Amino acid sequence: RTAGAAESADAFGYRRRNRKVQLNMLRLWFEAAAVLWLVHGCAGAAARLYTEEDPLVILSSSSLRSTVSNSSSAWLVQFFSSWCGHCIQYSSTWKTLAQDVKDWQQVISVGVLDCAQEENFDVCKEYGIKFYPTFKYFRAHSSQTDRGTTYRGADRQVQSVRQLMVNILQNHTRMDWPDHCPPLEPLSSVELLPLLGQRSDHYTAIIVEDPDSYVGREVILDLLQFSGVEVKRALSSELPLLDALKITTLPSIYLLHPNGTHTLLHVQKRLRFFFSSLLRTLPGVQRRLKSDSSSSTVGQMGTLLGKQSTEPWRDFDQSKVYTADLESALHYLLRVELATHNTLEGEELKIFKDFVTLVAKLYPGGGSVVKLMETLSDWLLSLPLQRIPYQAVLDLVDNKMRISGVFLGAELRWVGCQGSRAGLRGYPCSLWTLFHVLTVQHDATPTALDNTGLEGEAAPVLQVMRRYIRTFFGCEQCGQHFEQAAAVSMDRVQDREQQILWLWNQHNMVNYRLAGSLSDDPLFPKAPWPSPSLCASCHEEKNGVHVWNQDNVLSFLQHHYSASNLSPKYSLTPPRLPAPPPNPDPHPVQTSRPQEEEHRGGGGERKEEQQPEPRPGHQAQWGEDRSEVVRHREGGGGGGGGVWILGLGFNSVDMSLCVVLYVCSCLFLMFLFFFFKVRSRRWKLRHSRLHV
Numbered sequence: 001r002t003a004g005a006a007e008s009a010d011a012f013g014y015r016r017r018n019r020k021v022q023l024n025m026l027r028l029w030f031e032a033a034a035v036l037w038l039v040h041g042c043a044g045a046a047a048r049l050y051t052e053e054d055p056l057v058i059l060s061s062s063s064l065r066s067t068v069s070n071s072s073s074a075w076l077v078q079f080f081s082s083w084c085g086h087c088i089q090y091s092s093t094w095k096t097l098a099q100d101v102k103d104w105q106q107v108i109s110v111g112v113l114d115c116a117q118e119e120n121f122d123v124c125k126e127y128g129i130k131f132y133p134t135f136k137y138f139r140a141h142s143s144q145t146d147r148g149t150t151y152r153g154a155d156r157q158v159q160s161v162r163q164l165m166v167n168i169l170q171n172h173t174r175m176d177w178p179d180h181c182p183p184l185e186p187l188s189s190v191e192l193l194p195l196l197g198q199r200s201d202h203y204t205a206i207i208v209e210d211p212d213s214y215v216g217r218e219v220i221l222d223l224l225q226f227s228g229v230e231v232k233r234a235l236s237s238e239l240p241l242l243d244a245l246k247i248t249t250l251p252s253i254y255l256l257h258p259n260g261t262h263t264l265l266h267v268q269k270r271l272r273f274f275f276s277s278l279l280r281t282l283p284g285v286q287r288r289l290k291s292d293s294s295s296s297t298v299g300q301m302g303t304l305l306g307k308q309s310t311e312p313w314r315d316f317d318q319s320k321v322y323t324a325d326l327e328s329a330l331h332y333l334l335r336v337e338l339a340t341h342n343t344l345e346g347e348e349l350k351i352f353k354d355f356v357t358l359v360a361k362l363y364p365g366g367g368s369v370v371k372l373m374e375t376l377s378d379w380l381l382s383l384p385l386q387r388i389p390y391q392a393v394l395d396l397v398d399n400k401m402r403i404s405g406v407f408l409g410a411e412l413r414w415v416g417c418q419g420s421r422a423g424l425r426g427y428p429c430s431l432w433t434l435f436h437v438l439t440v441q442h443d444a445t446p447t448a449l450d451n452t453g454l455e456g457e458a459a460p461v462l463q464v465m466r467r468y469i470r471t472f473f474g475c476e477q478c479g480q481h482f483e484q485a486a487a488v489s490m491d492r493v494q495d496r497e498q499q500i501l502w503l504w505n506q507h508n509m510v511n512y513r514l515a516g517s518l519s520d521d522p523l524f525p526k527a528p529w530p531s532p533s534l535c536a537s538c539h540e541e542k543n544g545v546h547v548w549n550q551d552n553v554l555s556f557l558q559h560h561y562s563a564s565n566l567s568p569k570y571s572l573t574p575p576r577l578p579a580p581p582p583n584p585d586p587h588p589v590q591t592s593r594p595q596e597e598e599h600r601g602g603g604g605e606r607k608e609e610q611q612p613e614p615r616p617g618h619q620a621q622w623g624e625d626r627s628e629v630v631r632h633r634e635g636g637g638g639g640g641g642g643v644w645i646l647g648l649g650f651n652s653v654d655m656s657l658c659v660v661l662y663v664c665s666c667l668f669l670m671f672l673f674f675f676f677k678v679r680s681r682r683w684k685l686r687h688s689r690l691h692v
Contacts, residue, residue: 050091056112057110058111061123070142070143071142073108073180074168077136078134081114081133082117090156098110126147128150135151136148140178157544192234197262203258204256205230205232205256207253208245209234210251226285245264274532318534319534326434328413328430333431333472334393345386348471353381357377360377361452362449364437368405368406407572409572416433417430437566439462439503462493466486
């Protein structure tokens with residue numbers, strides 16, 4: 001018994017130890033699976049860290065050596081790993097840096113290389129990458145054997161790395177100086193004072209600063225992509241220069257004009273962003289296009305001069321929004337862009353109805369445009385049809401019903417959206433402006449969309465804009481970009497103020513992406529908006545990086561796109577309609593009369609008319625004008641005039657045929673009635689006699 005008990009105890013202990021080993025193995029297996037899952041997740045996330053949309057260069061083993069070796073510009077490359085948590089966290093800072101120095105690319109470029117990619121294992125080993133992230137900079141015109149210099153600084157914030165890039169450029173010798181890099185060294189009083197009073201073909205800006213300041217050098221690099229201005233720097237130790245220019249605060253900017261005059265410029269905030277923005281907005285300062293050459297620039301200027309000789313330039317105030325731009329946007333949208341759709345049905349028809357309703361309810365100022373959109377909206381909502389021909393919409397837009405006070409000019413008159421030549425700005429600019437105005441009007445009149453079917457959406461203006469651009473906007477790639485941005489963040493918009501800021505931020509993102517492209521107007525370069533000259537309080541710097549004060553931006557947008565800031569200058573006015581025929585009714589229906597048309601003396605251009613003031617919410621009360629139809633008489637007889645009903649094109653002949661058919665049908669029905677009445681009487685008499 002004792003031996004059996006001992007044997008059973010040993011067996012029990014063995015099974016217990018075996019079970020424990022199995023549990024440990026199972027636990028290790030789960031831990032390994034979890035680690036692999038996390039690594040795979042990090043790799044997937046890191047693969048999206050940097051994309052082609054970012055203003056940097058994504059390098060690989062096949063492109064690194066050929067890109068940084070013997071390059072005309074210097075390079076700063078981040079070697080990172082896709083599973084490195086710190087690399088993932090730091091990616092937003094690196095993107096901010098790349099965006100901040102985007103205009104420096106001709107002299108120093110920013111790149112990234114992922115060492116976790118299998119194809120990059122060997123090149124990372126070759127370049128001695130042991131830790132992530134590792135920063136290496138390569139001098140311009142470096143040799144094939146150069147493996148770069150590692151930056152070992154502890155501070156890797158944007159301002160510190162940006163100043164590192166400036167130091168990298170200044171450490172170049174005359175032999176390996178980057179091809180397009182301007183001089184960065186300060187000039188002396190002896191070199192600068194003789195420039196005062198001299199004429200030139202460009203502006204010369206002198207930035208005077210302390211010896212440890214980087215503002216002057218950063219502004220010089222910021223203006224690399226712009227022609228028409230040259231930036232120089234001087235130090236505060238140049239006392240003769242400070243006395244001659246009467247500079248008392250630092251840093252300061254002194255401007256020498258091409259005509260020989262010179263003045264000290266006033267800057268709201270003495271920050272790099274304010275200096276750069278001020279110089280970029282000088283008259284004649286233009287962004288160089290990415291594919292520019294001297295011959296193409298000459299050709300563009302010739303085109304601009306030719307355009308100005310045939311189409312007079314319309315002077316405008318950048319602090320105003322012009323109704324002519326809004327009306328031109330609606331004209332192009334309704335008469336050109338929508339015309340590509342022969343019929344509207346299903347989802348297209350619903351999207352168009354929502355857009356018309358949105359404009360009818362939120363378009364500021366009332367007047368003939370609001371009356372047209374209200375008429376169009378009422379017509380669309382009253383029709384039971386599921387399919388509408390575009391021609392019927394066009395007939396109503398062209399006011400072939402001759403409704404008093406309904407008018408939309410059939411002419412493109414860009415004012416704030418005019419470009420330096422045909423094909424630049426114009427319709428895209430005005431469409432952005434229209435939706436900016438609608439977002440602000442929705443915030444100012446929150447109940448305007450009640451009972452329209454749109455009030456249930458958190459951001460109705462943005463949602464209608466998104467659906468319209470996806471369905472009707474002519475630029476397909478532009479629509480895809482907007483749809484991608486909307487899919488990422490539009491659903492986060494929860495109130496009217498966020499709606500205003502989302503559209504503003506998205507518009508700025510588009511400006512960042514298209515700056516310097518062929519679609520960028522050299523006279524109106526795409527830049528962060530609003531500029532410091534329009535809203536100085538909107539701009540701030542945090543740790544040397546430009547940031548937006550969004551509270552001040554919101555206040556600015558609410559004022560800039562408000563109804564009170566709209567300018568009617570250059571707008572077309574409704575023509576005077578012919579007087580209606582005399583009404584024999586002793587109690588005629590009162591309708592509003594069209595405004596008298598005024599003309600400028602000696603000119604053929606119409607003046608802006610005074611429209612009746614709309615009530616709050618812009619719901620113009622125009623009574624029976626909704627159904628008023630004025631007969632357009634041609635010649636002396638009335639037979640040539642046509643009556644248009646619901647824009648479907650019934651004329652007087654059609655109406656006469658309808659009346660004749662109606663009378664004939666009535667006579668025929670009366671004949672049938674009396675015929676069967678007589679027959680029924682005869683039938684009754686016959687049967688009654690047989691019974692008797």
